[in-house]
Amino acid sequence: MxxxxxxxxxxxxxxxxxxxxxSSDDDTTSLPILGEAQPATLADCTALIEKFTFEDTVITSAELIDAGEIDYNGRGQIFATPAHCVLTGEMEERLGKGLKGIEDQAYAISFEMRLPTDWNGRFLYQANGGLDGKVNKAMGIFLGTVAYDASALNKGFAVISSDAGHDGYGEQYFGLDHQARINYGYGAVEKLTPMAKSLISDAYGKQPDRSYFAGCSNGGRHTMVAATRFPEMYDGFLVGDPGNDLPxxxxxxxxxxxxxxxxxxxxxxxxxxxxxxxxxxxxxxxxxxxxxxxxxxxxxxxxxxxxxxxxxxxxxxxxxxxxxxxxxxxxxxxxxxxxxxxxxxxxxxxxxxxxxxxxxxxxxxxxxxxxxxxxxxxxxxxxxxxxxxxxxxxxxxxxxxxxxxxxxxxxxxxxxxxxxxxxxxxxxxxxxxxxxxxxxxxxxxMSFMALGGETNYDVMRERGAKMILLHGTADPVFSVQNTIDWYQSVDEANAGNADEFAKLYLIPGMNHCGNGPATDQVNTILDDIVTWVETGMAPESITANAREENTELPVDWAKDRSRPLCPFPQVATYDGSGDIESSDSFSCIKPQ
Incomplete structure (x- = not known):
């Protein structure tokens, strides 16, 4: 029934x-404040091919690229980039099971890292979506709706991207191999993270002062799983429309x-x-x-x-x-x-x-x-x-x-x-x-892909790590209610104080990771998580903007409409006067 x-x-x-x-109204907390990352300069890009060694890892290319522009996805989505070193490599090359009884299917965890010449001291793991199987450009794109200059790479982060352990975007053959399943679920993150930090150390003379993890859709799930399984590895988690219970x-x-x-x-x-x-x-x-x-x-x-x-x-x-x-x-x-x-x-x-x-x-x-x-x-x-x-x-x-x-x-x-x-x-x-x-x-x-009902984030919280979640209320793939339920459970497990280390922001009207009748461009989100982690200042609200290129916008909306995204369970409420196209005319209020 x-x-x-x-x-x-x-x-x-x-x-x-x-x-x-x-929910707590008071963002003051006795939790640790991790302090700001310190910059460094890249020593030598191409020398990393020979210089860097790590177990079961090969660097296959290293190239220094001048500042300019890069098409992120081959579909004309152009982003500004600083001068940086781009490296490619592979971990855990092996043979495993494949289609039609193949016992020697080639597998590896392929990756790309982009290391800016002028580094801000921070590392970001770019979690990709769908079935993975493709190494997307490691530029630190959290949502495809962000502005031209808002990528993590452009802000000075060192960034890694991977195929999560199998080659073939959208192909499901890797499900026949158990290790490939595990790498897709969480294993690639567990193995790549220490390798990436070691590579950064060789490139800049020190490991990252602060490490962040970000992704939307399955990338959001990757981020949630990282916070659950590996809370000691990262300081900040930026989650979009997560598939917490993806199967x-x-x-x-x-x-x-x-x-x-x-x-x-x-x-x-x-x-x-x-x-x-x-x-x-x-x-x-x-x-x-x-x-x-x-x-x-x-x-x-x-x-x-x-x-x-x-x-x-x-x-x-x-x-x-x-x-x-x-x-x-x-x-x-x-x-x-x-x-x-x-x-x-x-x-x-x-x-x-x-x-x-x-x-x-x-x-x-x-x-x-x-x-x-x-x-x-x-x-x-x-x-x-x-x-x-x-x-x-x-x-x-x-x-x-x-x-x-x-x-x-x-x-x-x-x-x-x-x-x-x-x-x-x-x-x-x-x-x-x-x-x-x-x-x-x-x-x-439901073990290697999902959160398993976990509500204990004591390690993350006590370290001073923080999490920001965004979820579109019209997501047809991963229900926003699933994320709400998770947040409510964590809040209960933390005596009503989950907002000391995790905040959830709903984006009205947004479909899966963007689009819909929504203000779906959140350009400050990376700055917001960094500020919270490194200075202890939590965002009261996050400003979201409409995008002129979003074809789903109603014709009567201003092209520059903005709205505050409010920390759950507060709701953006009109003040009764002021420009209806501006976020300044709205306040975050708890529903009665």
Whole structure:
């Protein structure tokens, strides 16, 4: 039996209320202040190839690059860079299991480090997203929405990036090899961190004074896992939209596909990739998502004191909005002005999340937010769900792994296999497989990928380390409620004082790691975590800006709109006067 929407609203309300009761207004603390990092100058870039030695590690190239610009991802996302040394290398080169019974698949933890000529004394581990499998440029990009000059590298950090131990972006073959699974989950971080610090020592004559870890999506999960497993290695953790319980979230994506599948007409052709994608995407059209979003906006926009297209009061919205009551229901044909009863059922089930036959939730629910009308929400929930998650659930997260005949979801055969796996997956069985172990696979995916319900951050706290979390309220991949639940549990475990070392900031309207009707550009976030760690000054609020290049912005928003992101559970509330496009006209207030 599905969780009723009133229960969803009650759950998020209780979570907010409990954290609100426990939250501390006083940021003064007796916890250590770690002190500011001190700069140094790079000695010799190319000499590091021969000079540096570390167990099971080879530096394969070293090149000094002049100050200029770099295309971060090959898609025209240009960032300013200082003069720096770029190094590439490999750790733990070995042979392991691969596709079709291969016993000698080549594996290594490949990495790139960028060391600025003028170093600020700080090190940042850039955690990458998705399935890893690719060494992204080590520039210290936390969110792809940051400004031209806001990368960690440009600020003077030494930065590392890796493929987490396997080669092949988006490929799932590594799930057949247990060590590759472990490296993807946490092993690469454990091995690369001491190596990177040793390399920095050789390059500058000292190890980093302060070390930071940052990432969004699976990179956010990497960051959370680092804080949980290796709290002594890093001083500051910058977390975005984390997949804290990623295997459960991936299964939940496939549950969504199953729900959409019930809306596909019985006579619809499903023999090609194009037909399957069109059938899924036809179950709820963009205009119908727009209707749902506008219905949410109508009920919730004014709750924060201003009708401005931003729903800051997430908890109030869950109480104010009801999909069955507040969205027009079709009497006849779909025409974009209504949802059918079956569409409401499906969307309600997806927002509530899957349950096991016992009635227990497999994963948490998703709060309603007007960012559901953005293209990123539908993309992640519909065709992208089975094309990205089916092979991953089967081969990387299930124990024993299930090998697909074809992982190429750009082909008919590959996408059909992924779709059939998704719609045929039993939730009880999936839950068993992501928690299972065998003699060959001694750690389950919920062990090597997830936080395991950990709330003890005593080592991190007592060292003086700090954590800042950002999460979009309209994230369709990793529910913001999951992060809220984690924060509330940690707050309870720390007698209501979690905000002494960890602060959570929600970004209204933002989809997964950016976009949506949101002020999703947070240019000061790296400075904020550094200031908190090194001077003890915690950010009261964080200013977020709209981006002109964000095509999801409403046309009536100013291109330079700004808003304060408030520490959870406070809500950005309009002061009653002042420029509605400026963050200066808003205050952070706890909901009643």
């Amino acid at each position: 599905k969780m009723k929407l009133s229960t969803v609203a009650l759950s998020i309300t209780l979570s907010f209320a409990l954290s609100g009761c426990n 459960q979230a991936a299964v939940t994506q496939l549950y969504g596909v199953q729900q959409f599948e019930t809306l596909i007409p019985a006579d619809a052709p499903l023999t090609t990739a194009a037909e399957i994608t069109a059938a899924i995407e036809g179950t709820v059209l963009a205009v119908e998502y727009d209707l749902l979003a506008s219905s949410i906006t109508k009920q919730c926009d004014a709750l924060d004191g201003l009708e401005d297209g931003i729903i800051s009061d997430l908890v109030g919205c869950q109480l104010a909005f009801d999909i069955n009551r507040d969205v027009p229901q079709c009497d006849g044909q779909r025409d974009g002005t209504c949802l059918t009863a079956e569409q409401k059922r499906v969307l309600g089930n997806i927002m509530a999340g899957p349950q096991l036959s016992s009635g227990e939730d497999l994963y948490t629910h998703f709060p309603y937010d007007n960012g559901i009308g953005a293209s990123g929400w539908a993309s992640w929930e519909m065709s992208a769900a089975f094309s990205r998650d089916a092979g991953t659930v089967a081969t990387v997260f299930s124990t024993p792994p299930v090998e697909f005949d074809n992982y190429d979801t750009s082909s008919d055969a590959g996408l059909i296999e992924a779709y059939q796996y998704a719609v045929g997956l039993d939730m009880d069985e999936a839950n068993t497989l992501i928690n299972a172990t065998t003699s060959e696979f001694s750690e389950s995916s």
